[in-house]
Amino acid sequence: MARSASLVLGVLLMSTVQAWAGQSHRLKVDGLACPYCAYGIEKQLRAIPGVKAVRVSVKTGTVTVLMNGETKLTRSRVRRAVSNAGFTLRSFR
């Protein structure tokens, strides 16, 4: 009984922490080759409601997006943001 309660409590706690921390997404962007161009991508992604933080790596051509709470980030919204910055989205997960 005590073991089951601990398990339920643990799952609840993990869910709460995950919801509080928000989802993290990893984007691969083609065409990104210098730091100055990276600002456009960051600005477009930050404008999406629910985006908490954006980190661009020119070295790997990846963008990490951290969401607020339970806000969902969709592939189509990300594709539009990357396209508006003048680049091409390769992958999103």
Place this chain on the structure above:
Amino acid sequence: MGERVMRQITTTTIVLGLGMMTEEYVHAAPISTNTALPVAKGEYVFREQGVLNQSGDDASEADRESSVVSSVTVVGYGVSPELAVFGVMPLVKKKLQLTTPGGQRITRSSSGLGDMRLFGRYTIFKQDLPGQTFRVAPFAGIELPTGDNTSSDQLGRLPAPLQPGSGSWDPFTGVIVTFQTRQFELDFQASYQANTQANNFEFGDVARFDASMQYRIWPNELTETTPGFLYGVTELNLIHSDNNRLNGTSDQNSGGTTLFGLLGLQYVTQRSIIEAGIQIPIMQDLNGTALERDYIIRGGYRVNF
């Protein structure tokens, strides 16, 4: 020497000598060449560049020396991922020194707002791959007569090449090709400006071909925390100007062809760029007694917002 005669000689000498003294525009990712790299939709780019343009080494008895100091402000805006519009506003200070036939050394100068340039650039082709991009973008615009073209000094009205503005509406067009990787960037530009007449004077049309290479010299290896890139910049700028026309007559001592080489450095971060470079003429094939360029020094910064 009577004032009228002196003015006439002075004016003629200047007009003959400064045929290629048209203001160069600067709105590039390299230092004096344009780029086809994107301006994101809704993003602004601000650029300020100081330019010292020195000419001299005059073989004639007038021993002319001229300098043009410009502060060029550029604002760009991304209308869409493909279309960016730019406004270029120069502040100029022009000075010419020469010796009159009477042996007197005189100085004529002007300063103020120059001619504003407005243009749009549209990306018609792009191919993005991991860590590299290839783009082609034509552009077109017009140089507006915003600068004063009726300035005078104690000798009378200044000749057209010494005025801050041209007084004419001058359309221009061109195309830019850019290939960029994480290690280097190549830019090529071909452009043409058709100058029109104002105040009975018409600057010769200008055709130019630019090639630029930026190579990342620091850091050697990229890391996740690399704060910025330091680029070495080299450019070749081939500029051909037709003869100027004064009262409908072609001035055979103006225009010609100059090939410049540029060496510079650029430090690029996500929000800003600082840059400096020097342009030196490699080859000058000028018409008649047109005054040769000595060097051009450029320095400035850019910010995204």
